[in-house]
Amino acid sequence: MSVAVVPNFVRARDADTAEAARLWAAIDQPRLRDLGWDHDRHVLIVARDHPLMGWKTCEVQGCDKKKGTAREPLCQGCRKRWHQSGRPPLDEFFHMPKPSWRSIGVKPCEVPGCERPWRTVRIRLCAAHWWQQRQSGQSLTAFLARTDLVALGALGPCLATACYRDRVGQMPYCNSHDQRLRVARRADPDLDVGMWRATVSEVVVRGEVSFRGLHPRVVGEVLFGIQDRLTRGMATREELLRQLCIQARASGAATLDIFCIGVCV
Ligand SMILES: [Zn+2]
Ligand SMILES: [Zn+2]
Ligand SMILES: [Zn+2]
Known part of the structure; x- marks a missing residue:
């Protein structure tokens, strides 16, 4: 179709x-x-x-991706991981922990009150607080337990028209569109950035x-x-x-x- x-x-x-x-x-x-x-x-x-x-999700615990087909119990990513892990019995595989960095969703920085999006699901902090954490040498748990952290305001929306995510730093885009623009510029040094912004697709979220x-x-x-x-x-x-x-x-x-x-x- x-x-x-x-x-x-x-x-x-x-x-x-x-x-x-x-x-x-x-x-x-x-x-x-x-x-x-x-x-x-x-x-x-x-x-x-x-x-x-609506849609049926993959049966692996913690995975919210869509199943390949109605009969298929796994999403594409988990099907690949299942093959890579030697095709264990499926009911065992359903309960094996799924690597969380595969998630593409964006959530707010975990510093209380901070309005900026986290860098990645593993970092869990916005760019500014991540930099502060690295300077401190503290673990994420120790860093989040501090009482002197200052919540930061949002930086404004990503300039890609289709996108409804926030900017993450100095660049006028969210992480995904910043990366996509770099790739597009490498492919076409004369890229019309205004046209690119107006026509580029959003970041796909189920x-x-x-x-x-x-x-x-x-x-x-x-x-x-x-x-x-x-x-x-x-x-x-x-x-x-x-x-x-x-x-x-x-x-x-x-x-x-x-x-x-x-x-x-
Ligand atoms: Zn899955
Ligand atoms: Zn933050
Ligand atoms: Zn964006």
């Missing part, structure tokens, strides 16, 4: 704005909020146990889809399409929905063929 995006490369016109308003009027806002729509951030965060948009940077009419079309599918009891795969939004953002589409949402997702 594929996502057939049919972008219409017209610029935003009055007709598109009017159509966006018409679609929004037809969307059940409380139902959309219940589904996980965050209007301020323009992000859809679907609950794992949603009957039509259950979350960014609608940021999409034309309002496209946002309305996709959300209306989801509502229509839910009403008809049809499941919608989050990864295809994300791909649809990524392609619409990258193409600068002012509208999609609404039927592609109903037929292809």
Whole structure:
């Protein structure tokens, strides 16, 4: 199954704005909020146990990744680890500790009150507090027990349009987009950074889809399409929905063929 995006490369016109308003009027806002729509951030965060948009997770203790298929008990990463560990009995493997650094989520720094994101799941501190910890030579536990730590304010949002993470330091991006920009610049020294910011995709997080940077009419079309599918009891795969939004953002589409949402997702 594929996502057939049919972008219409017209610029935003009055007709598109009017159509966006018409679609929004037809969307059940409380139902959309219940589904996980965050209007301020323009992000859809679907609950794992949603009957039509949720997913079954890998059966390894502590792993929240999606299973490969309905019959497959493991996610791709755990399947690989299972092979690498000599294919032990699965019910034993389910209870073996999973290396935690494989997680890609971002949480706040663990210094109480600090609003900056942690560097990595292993470091658990923002860049500034991590530097302070290394200077002190203390373990993380000893460092966090100190009473003289000063909580730091957030540095502001990442400048990649699709992203809803915070910056982590002096650079105007979150860690992931800073790294992605370095790679993109190495590949193309003449990279148009403004265009890159506007079109680069968000950091993929299970259950979350960014609608940021999409034309309002496209946002309305996709959300209306989801509502229509839910009403008809049809499941919608989050990864295809994300791909649809990524392609619409990258193409600068002012509208999609609404039927592609109903037929292809
Ligand atoms: Zn797993
Ligand atoms: Zn911090
Ligand atoms: Zn970012």
